[in-house]
Amino acid sequence: MTETHSVIAVEESKLDAFHEECGVFGVYRHPEAANLAYLGLYAQQHRGQESAGIVSSNGKSLISHRGMGLVADVFNNTIIAKLEGTSAIGHNRYSTTGSTTINNCQPLVVEYARGGLALAHNGNLVNFNELRGRLESTGSIFQSSSDSEVMIHLIAASHAPTLPERVAEALAQVRGAYSLVVLTEDSLIAVRDPQGFRPLVLGNLNGATIVASETCALDLVRAEYIREIDPGEMIVVDDNGLRSLSPFAHAPTKRCIFEYVYFSRPDSQVYGRNVYQVRKQQGRALAREAPAAADIVVPVPDSGTAAALGYAEESGIPFEMGLVRSHYVGRTFIEPRASIRHFGVKIKFNPVAELLRGKRIVLIEDSLVRGTTLR
Numbered sequence: 001m002t003e004t005h006s007v008i009a010v011e012e013s014k015l016d017a018f019h020e021e022c023g024v025f026g027v028y029r030h031p032e033a034a035n036l037a038y039l040g041l042y043a044q045q046h047r048g049q050e051s052a053g054i055v056s057s058n059g060k061s062l063i064s065h066r067g068m069g070l071v072a073d074v075f076n077n078t079i080i081a082k083l084e085g086t087s088a089i090g091h092n093r094y095s096t097t098g099s100t101t102i103n104n105c106q107p108l109v110v111e112y113a114r115g116g117l118a119l120a121h122n123g124n125l126v127n128f129n130e131l132r133g134r135l136e137s138t139g140s141i142f143q144s145s146s147d148s149e150v151m152i153h154l155i156a157a158s159h160a161p162t163l164p165e166r167v168a169e170a171l172a173q174v175r176g177a178y179s180l181v182v183l184t185e186d187s188l189i190a191v192r193d194p195q196g197f198r199p200l201v202l203g204n205l206n207g208a209t210i211v212a213s214e215t216c217a218l219d220l221v222r223a224e225y226i227r228e229i230d231p232g233e234m235i236v237v238d239d240n241g242l243r244s245l246s247p248f249a250h251a252p253t254k255r256c257i258f259e260y261v262y263f264s265r266p267d268s269q270v271y272g273r274n275v276y277q278v279r280k281q282q283g284r285a286l287a288r289e290a291p292a293a294a295d296i297v298v299p300v301p302d303s304g305t306a307a308a309l310g311y312a313e314e315s316g317i318p319f320e321m322g323l324v325r326s327h328y329v330g331r332t333f334i335e336p337r338a339s340i341r342h343f344g345v346k347i348k349f350n351p352v353a354e355l356l357r358g359k360r361i362v363l364i365e366d367s368l369v370r371g372t373t374l375r
Contacts, residue, residue: 029086062185122179167234199264199270259271282310299321308364
């Protein structure tokens with residue numbers, strides 16, 4: 001395994017964080033695997049801005065590059081050219097468990113008794129501390145503070161004969177949300193937790209298998225959307241082709257509503273429905289449930305715009321873009337420090353004073369992760 005890092009020191013957050021927001025991407029058997037992974041991460045940049053990483057396989061070894069910052073800043077043509085091979089996985093990180101440091105960047109990559117193994121995880125394990133304590137008591141040494149590393153150790157410790165069985169045995173011990181991709185020298189595995197908390201979709205590009213957190217990533221690389229990976233399903237792709245396994249006990253489906261409200265891009269299909277249309281319907285429902293005597297309906301852009309349109313259409317109150325957003329500022333809830341978040345909000349939005357002055361306003365705001373923007 002070879003690896004390069006792009007490092008920018010970032011202060012560890014001491015504040016609470018909204019959990020589980022990351023993006024994953026995987027491609028198996030395509031001559032431009034690393035390029036596709038880059039584009040897939042670029043399409044899913046909204047799912048995490050702290051770090052990005054790609055691991056590729058040339059059939060003999062895993063090659064990794066990870067760095068702090070946005071996808072376009074972490075990768076360039078020279079770096080992509082070094083990520084040789086026909087298979088790759090990638091990850092955009094928003095920290096859930098663990099500090100904002102290079103050690104916590106994903107995909108996590110290890111060499112163990114059975115070869116190379118890389119893992120990229122979107123989710124949050126609620127029994128992370130219990131599992132880590134148990135593993136450390138038996139001699140495991142952790143290189144990061146990410147809950148995702150627990151799964152690496154559990155897979156490596158398994159004595160099951162095949163990789164899919166080792167992955168299934170490891171995941172049977174964790175509780176919480178996970179949509180993850182695993183890469184070895186000769187195979188790709190994609191798994192979604194039995195309750196289907198986080199999205200994961202399957203696509204095809206000229207015979208190559210593609211997996212991603214959102215369908216917008218498939219759209220960018222012009223892959224055909226096949227279907228959602230089912231809750232509790234494991235997709236295995238290797239020299240024998242693609243097969244679907246169901247190694248976990250059935251559990252009630254529990255989807256994250258914030259995927260529709262805020263996390264996902266409006267052009268994505270999530271849980272079988274278009275995000276834009278769902279947000280618009282939410283706005284219509286809000287107008288029925290909370291009618292208001294007002295002059296205009298104003299969204300907090302961008303993710304609040306569809307809901308505001310729905311509210312305006314249902315209520316008959318005119319829709320106006322009363323807040324102008326600078327698109328050169330990222331999603332402020334993802335920033336790890338309060339000082340950065342509050343500064344980002346100030347430069348992110350500016351009111352159109354002439355439009356708003358003296359008006360009764362219905363303000364449609366969906367980004368209530370921390371309430372930073374609403375204040």
